[in-house]
Amino acid sequence: MSLVVSQLCKNYGSQKALDEVSFTAVPGRILGFLGPNGAGKSTTMKIITGYVQADGGAVQVLGKDALRNPKIVSPLIGYLPEKNPLYQDMYVKEFLEFSGGLYGLKGKELNRRLGEMLEKTGLTPEQHKKIGQLSKGYQQRVGLAKALIHDPQVVILDEPTTGLDPNQLVEIRKLIQEVAVEKTLILSTHIMQEVEAICKDVVIINKGKIKAVDSLENFQNQGNQNQLSLETEEALELAWFENLGKVEFGPKGNHQVLIQVDDPQLARKVVMSVINEKGLNLINLNQSKKNLEDLFRDITQ
Numbered sequence: 001m002s003l004v005v006s007q008l009c010k011n012y013g014s015q016k017a018l019d020e021v022s023f024t025a026v027p028g029r030i031l032g033f034l035g036p037n038g039a040g041k042s043t044t045m046k047i048i049t050g051y052v053q054a055d056g057g058a059v060q061v062l063g064k065d066a067l068r069n070p071k072i073v074s075p076l077i078g079y080l081p082e083k084n085p086l087y088q089d090m091y092v093k094e095f096l097e098f099s100g101g102l103y104g105l106k107g108k109e110l111n112r113r114l115g116e117m118l119e120k121t122g123l124t125p126e127q128h129k130k131i132g133q134l135s136k137g138y139q140q141r142v143g144l145a146k147a148l149i150h151d152p153q154v155v156i157l158d159e160p161t162t163g164l165d166p167n168q169l170v171e172i173r174k175l176i177q178e179v180a181v182e183k184t185l186i187l188s189t190h191i192m193q194e195v196e197a198i199c200k201d202v203v204i205i206n207k208g209k210i211k212a213v214d215s216l217e218n219f220q221n222q223g224n225q226n227q228l229s230l231e232t233e234e235a236l237e238l239a240w241f242e243n244l245g246k247v248e249f250g251p252k253g254n255h256q257v258l259i260q261v262d263d264p265q266l267a268r269k270v271v272m273s274v275i276n277e278k279g280l281n282l283i284n285l286n287q288s289k290k291n292l293e294d295l296f297r298d299i300t301q
């Protein structure tokens with residue numbers, strides 16, 4: 001395993017920002033670290049990268065203890081922080097040379113990495129521009145090139161596509177996928193579609209606690225579960241449908257129930273028999289699939 005996070009805890013005053021957060025990431029499978037605003041994504045990433053101290057738990061990067069040996073582990077990680085701090089007055093090439101120098105790169109090796117990064121991130125034509133003159137998407141590319149200049153094995157990207165237009169979004173996602181082929185890459189986001197577009201593994205965090213860890217494929221299979229929506233003129237009782245699967249009232253209150261079912265054909269029959277037995281007046285019986293957005297909302301609300 002390239003990155004193992006175990007029972008990470010962090011308190012800000014009386015607030016538990018992280019409560020026993022654990023997950024692992026492996027090479028070649030982009031891990032989407034998904035959670036609503038304030039869930040604890042950035043705090044986790046800052047701890048892994050040594051910018052914030054944990055109150056408990058452990059982080060292993062390529063078998064090394066990151067919390068005890070931040071100086072040894074830091075060069076193994078490439079990090080693009082949420083706000084992508086860049087020196088706006090520096091030229092692109094100058095900034096990347098400076099960033100490489102911070103990792104001890106110099107001479108031919110620095111020039112080789114610089115050329116590779118400019119090429120890979122599509123920044124070659126922009127290299128003589130000041131960073132402040134670049135569009136947001138190109139500034140993200142500079143942030144990515146900076147994170148990758150020292151060829152780290154583990155790459156951590158905190159909301160790398162926030163604020164990009166649809167074209168830039170597609171290009172940056174493509175770039176992230178290319179980078180991830182041979183590296184361990186974690187990407188934080190609060191957008192489910194982002195995870196669907198490029199991730200293979202998913203970790204969902206909410207209010208500092210891990211709520212789900214699985215492959216995207218398994219999430220998608222769960223998301224494919226059928227949902228029946230029943231609406232009647234009379235008030236309904238959840239207990240009438242509990243043997244069919246998870247049941248809850250819908251947006252129309254107790255005149256509507258939403259039932260997650262494995263066998264929709266059988267469930268429809270049972271629902272119809274309840275309608276007859278209780279003498280209910282049917283307004284609507286609908287069958288649909290839950291999408292991943294619904295699933296994310298279920299898990300984080």
Ligand SMILES: Nc1ncnc2c1ncn2[C@@H]1O[C@H](COP(=O)(O)OP(=O)(O)OP(=O)(O)O)[C@@H](O)[C@H]1O
Nearest residue numbers: 012017035036037038039040041042043044082190
């Ligand atoms: N330096 C700090 N001092 C006090 N509270 C903090 C600090 N940093 C983060 N927090 C709190 O910890 C919680 C988790 O914050 P964090 O930034 O990790 O969330 P996030 O999932 O990255 O959110 P977002 O998607 O909005 O960036 C929040 O309630 C936040 O207000």
